[in-house]
Amino acid sequence: MLFSPVSLGTxxxxxxxxxxxxxxxxxxxxxxxxxxxxxxxxLALSGAGLMFIEAxxxxxxxxxxxxxLGLWSDDTEAALAQVLESVRRHAxxxxxxxxAHAGRKASTAAPWAGGQxxxxxxxxxxxxxxxxxxxxxxxxxxxxxxxxxxxxxxDAFVDxxxxxxxxxxxxxxxxxxxxxxxxxxxxxxxxxxxxRYGGTLENRMRFxxxxxxxxxxxxxxxxxxxxxxxxxxxxxxxxxxxxxxxxARELQRRGCAFIDVSSGGLSPLQQIAVGPGYQVxxxxxxxxxxxxxxxxxxxxxxxxxxxxxxxxxxxxxxxxARGMLYDPRWPWHAAAELGAQVEAPKQYWxxxxxxxxxxxxxx
Numbered sequence: 001m002l003f004s005p006v007s008l009g010t011x012x013x014x015x016x017x018x019x020x021x022x023x024x025x026x027x028x029x030x031x032x033x034x035x036x037x038x039x040x041x042x043l044a045l046s047g048a049g050l051m052f053i054e055a056x057x058x059x060x061x062x063x064x065x066x067x068x069l070g071l072w073s074d075d076t077e078a079a080l081a082q083v084l085e086s087v088r089r090h091a092x093x094x095x096x097x098x099x100a101h102a103g104r105k106a107s108t109a110a111p112w113a114g115g116q117x118x119x120x121x122x123x124x125x126x127x128x129x130x131x132x133x134x135x136x137x138x139x140x141x142x143x144x145x146x147x148x149x150x151x152x153x154x155d156a157f158v159d160x161x162x163x164x165x166x167x168x169x170x171x172x173x174x175x176x177x178x179x180x181x182x183x184x185x186x187x188x189x190x191x192x193x194x195x196r197y198g199g200t201l202e203n204r205m206r207f208x209x210x211x212x213x214x215x216x217x218x219x220x221x222x223x224x225x226x227x228x229x230x231x232x233x234x235x236x237x238x239x240x241x242x243x244x245x246x247x248a249r250e251l252q253r254r255g256c257a258f259i260d261v262s263s264g265g266l267s268p269l270q271q272i273a274v275g276p277g278y279q280v281x282x283x284x285x286x287x288x289x290x291x292x293x294x295x296x297x298x299x300x301x302x303x304x305x306x307x308x309x310x311x312x313x314x315x316x317x318x319x320x321a322r323g324m325l326y327d328p329r330w331p332w333h334a335a336a337e338l339g340a341q342v343e344a345p346k347q348y349w350x351x352x353x354x355x356x357x358x359x360x361x362x363x
Contacts, residue, residue, distance in 0.1 A: 001016070001311040002016050002017065002334065003334075006316055008050075008224040008226070008258050008293055009171075009222045009225075015048070016049055016316065016317040017047075017317070017334070018049060018050045018052065018297075018319035019046065019048045019051040020319040020320060020321035020324075021052040021054045021055050021175075021321075022054055023054045024036065025067040025068065025111070026039075027067055027068055027069045027070065029070075029075075030057065031070070031075060036083045037086055037087070040083060040087050041091070042328055043324065043328055044087050044095070045328075045344070046324065046330065046332070047093075048324070048331050049093075050093070050096055050170075050171070051095050052095075052096045052097065053095065054068075054098065055175055056099055056100060058072055058101055058153070058156040058157050058159070058160040062101030062103070063102060064102045064106055064180075065107075065109060065110050066118070066124075071099070071160045072156060072159070077163045077166070080167060092343065094170035096171035096173060097173070098172075098173045098174075099174055099215075100174075100180055101157070101180060101181040103128055103142065104127045104128070104129035104134060105127075106125070106128075107124035117136075117140065127140070128149065129181070129184050129190065130144065130145060130190060130191040130192075130198065131191060133192065136268055144193075150197070150207060153181070154210055154211050158215055165220075171226065171258075172219070172224070172225050173260060174211060174225070176228060177229050177230040177262045178262065178265030179264075179265035180265075183230055185204055185206075185207045186208060186229075187238050187239040188238065188239070189266060189267055190266060190267075201243055201246060205247055205250060209250055209251075212227065212251060216254060223257075224257040224258065226258035226260060227260070228259075228261075229259060229261060229262070230244075230265055231244045231279065231282035232263050233270060234263065234271055234272045234273075239266065241286075244282070245286055248292070249290050252291055252292045257293065258316075259286060260295040260319065261279060261286055261294060261295065263279050263298070276299045276300070277300055277305060277309065278299060279296060280296050280314050281314075283296035283314060284296075284315065295315060295318070297321065300318055303333065303338055306334065335359055336359055341361040342361065344359075344360040349362060
């Protein structure tokens, strides 16, 4: 089942292995660089059914760090176009993009530089959020967005989606997980507004749904537009699975093509019960109650584990992130273990081991 085809809107994937978006902190003022060509190029040869480009900021202040990838201008679009042209010349893997705004979790150093918040005099900037509540008590508070600010960010998502479609990307995912801006609106821990965008679940969902509707309206019918969510904040009184199901149902009614289910990231108080496949039950519940294709992710490392998830109806697709960085040929090895076939570049056909003489689909 892991190597059976699956459709997301009008896009049909050869298998159900997904490469998750993974921040690289290697852009130049939002522009893709040679690192992105190397990184995306070799992952596109992995045999996965779908590859996501990292969280890509829709506005300069929406970057997690000053080194994040962006898609907000002609310059950032042209730089990414150059990378994609080279990758596509040698790989047929469908490529999707995750569009994001970091909100109050923006303006930080790259992880290997400490990951701390950067003040404006350190190369950082004023962050934005639903409410003037910092992620951590030691950080500078964000500026609470007014309705004009909300409209500007909504329009930035729309503009980035238009650019992504113009680049010929095969799918778009809106990032409403891991404590970033759209997640900040959803969670009562970060959204303390007293207007129509805060308070009740309906109000907290309003802005993320407005962004989804606005992006959906500028894309062709059937073009795969999905959403990544954190199913729970892992904090009492925060965003939880019941609210995630309600949000997913609203997305399904609006034509959402898939939902990518992760968790956490909103609060430093989170208490996560980590273990192999620990987020799979969230995806399973949402899949059955919202009725749309579902991607699951998180400590999925073994081929048999991934096969059982898909075959058992817990999720439609399985995504890997760190595991794919560690083993960029994970889909090859999974296909060999499960007796399936996988795509590989013709230059590598001679590399298949003798016991797996029909591993690569040729021709």
